[in-house]
Amino acid sequence: MKIAVIGSGYVGLVAGTCFADSGNHVICVDKDKDKVTLLKQGVPIIYEPGLEDLLKQNIYEKRISFTTDIKQAVEESEVIIIAVGTPQNEDGTADLQYVLAVAQQIGQNINNYKVVVNKSTVPVGTAHKVSNTIKDEINKRKENIDFDVISNPEFLKEGTAIDDFTKPDRIVIGGKSQKAIKIMTKLYAPFLRTDNRIYVMDNKSAEVTKYAANSLLAAKISFMNEIALLCEKVGANIDQVRVGIGSDARIGQKFLFPGIGYGGSCFPKDVKALIQTGNENGLKMGILEAVEEVNDKQKIFLFEKVANYYEGDLSAKTFAVWGLAFKPKTDDMREAPSIVVINALLAAGAKVKAFDPVAMDNAKSIWGNKVQFAKDAYDVLNGADALIIHTEWNEFRTPDFSIVKDKLIEPVIFDGRNLYNLEDMLEIGINYFSVGR
Numbered sequence: 001m002k003i004a005v006i007g008s009g010y011v012g013l014v015a016g017t018c019f020a021d022s023g024n025h026v027i028c029v030d031k032d033k034d035k036v037t038l039l040k041q042g043v044p045i046i047y048e049p050g051l052e053d054l055l056k057q058n059i060y061e062k063r064i065s066f067t068t069d070i071k072q073a074v075e076e077s078e079v080i081i082i083a084v085g086t087p088q089n090e091d092g093t094a095d096l097q098y099v100l101a102v103a104q105q106i107g108q109n110i111n112n113y114k115v116v117v118n119k120s121t122v123p124v125g126t127a128h129k130v131s132n133t134i135k136d137e138i139n140k141r142k143e144n145i146d147f148d149v150i151s152n153p154e155f156l157k158e159g160t161a162i163d164d165f166t167k168p169d170r171i172v173i174g175g176k177s178q179k180a181i182k183i184m185t186k187l188y189a190p191f192l193r194t195d196n197r198i199y200v201m202d203n204k205s206a207e208v209t210k211y212a213a214n215s216l217l218a219a220k221i222s223f224m225n226e227i228a229l230l231c232e233k234v235g236a237n238i239d240q241v242r243v244g245i246g247s248d249a250r251i252g253q254k255f256l257f258p259g260i261g262y263g264g265s266c267f268p269k270d271v272k273a274l275i276q277t278g279n280e281n282g283l284k285m286g287i288l289e290a291v292e293e294v295n296d297k298q299k300i301f302l303f304e305k306v307a308n309y310y311e312g313d314l315s316a317k318t319f320a321v322w323g324l325a326f327k328p329k330t331d332d333m334r335e336a337p338s339i340v341v342i343n344a345l346l347a348a349g350a351k352v353k354a355f356d357p358v359a360m361d362n363a364k365s366i367w368g369n370k371v372q373f374a375k376d377a378y379d380v381l382n383g384a385d386a387l388i389i390h391t392e393w394n395e396f397r398t399p400d401f402s403i404v405k406d407k408l409i410e411p412v413i414f415d416g417r418n419l420y421n422l423e424d425m426l427e428i429g430i431n432y433f434s435v436g437r
């Protein structure tokens with residue numbers, strides 16, 4: 001099949017590469033010339049495990065190409081996938097300007113029947129808006145060209161995106177055209193060989209499914225973070241509570257780890273957008289408002305622990321930071337909780353030195369030289385008063401604690417991800433603060 005993917009970011013690039021790898025011919029479009037130049041050379045522009053090899057292989061096999069020319073991509077393709085960003089507006093609603101700009105360009109260049117796929121996360125009713133935008137452009141040209149709009153939200157997770165895309169839990173296809181649904185089913189067939197995990201529904205239900213999924217996951221995080229805070233108050237241990245509740249099959253073990261709040265490019269904006277969709281429809285989304293409120297508090301909670309320990313005076317302190325990205329195995333810094341903690345430390349007059357295995361380039365564009373970036377996890381400890389952990393990268397899980405103790409001025413760790421055993425820390429002689437224990 002010939003496919004155009006418009007927007008070559010985390011979602012578009014992974015989707016384009018995986019569709020190419022399953023034998024399709026894919027043209028990836030991005031409006032950012034620099035990205036396109038790098039992508040043509042096989043430089044994946046984002047950190048995602050396994051992506052670089054797959055990308056290079058498919059460029060070599062001539063199944064994937066990159067361009068800024070949307071006209072050619074639209075004309076040559078049967079399926080056009082929209083995968084541009086939908087950031088939040090100031091009022092929390094989703095900003096649809098990029099999606100609708102692409103829809104307009106599709107309408108200006110469409111030359112025969114196409115399936116237009118909304119893969120971006122978009123509020124309910126967007127498929128209709130995209131369809132009308134394309135129709136308007138076709139009408140301006142006084143032409144009569146058929147097309148269908150399918151809502152196909154993406155559920156991949158950064159860090160495991162290739163696996164998630166090629167072995168999906170489910171594929172949601174929203175639309176009513178049997179012709180388009182058949183084409184979509186064929187497109188995903190290589191990834192669904194063991195069983196048919198395709199759920200066909202109407203466009204609106206597909207659009208709500210994506211927001212509901214992310215909001216429920218965010219709710220799980222906020223719930224566990226709130227219970228963790230309660231554990232601290234009453235002297236219980238969240239680790240024990242977690243396994244106690246997770247053993248109930250109705251609850252499940254996954255996504256029950258407390259931490260320093262959810263971040264990233266999806267949960268924060270998607271929870272906000274769903275609250276706004278509720279508002280626009282006269283419905284107060286009370287649970288989601290609470291999810292957000294708890295998350296905002298949780299992001300500053302680690303800083304408060306640090307400030308309490310030093311009795312509010314951080315002005316002469318230097319902190320070493322392990323982990324900047326919002327989660328491991330990604331370089332994505334969007335809405336990372338580390339931003340809130342580090343900004344609070346800097347505002348309190350502290351010095352911050354940081355190390356992250358892959359996110360430091362993106363972090364430099366946030367802090368420049370306000371934060372000192374180190375070459376590795378031990379280098380960052382030199383001359384620091386204490387260590388603060390934001391991201392649970394594997395390499396932080398079993399460090400050499402004798403080196404950690406040697407390098408820190410005082411052996412203190414503030415761990416936002418509960419990486420270490422409390423008894424071990426006591427035995428090693430580290431003053432250890434974690435979440436809910």
Ligand SMILES: NC(=O)c1ccc[n+]([C@@H]2O[C@H](COP(=O)([O-])OP(=O)(O)OC[C@H]3O[C@@H](n4cnc5c(N)ncnc54)[C@H](O)[C@@H]3O)[C@@H](O)[C@H]2O)c1
Nearest residue numbers: 007008009010011030031032083084085086098120121154
């Ligand atoms: N990142 C994730 O983990 C993830 C997961 C599931 C869904 N989503 C959703 O997928 C969508 C894309 O997210 P992302 O993280 O890939 O975004 P991103 O910012 O990484 O990439 C978007 C790309 O679109 C390009 N673009 C914008 N307007 C364009 C235009 N008119 N023509 C061509 N290119 C254009 C940008 O230059 C950018 O490279 C969002 O709606 C997001 O909510 C993201």
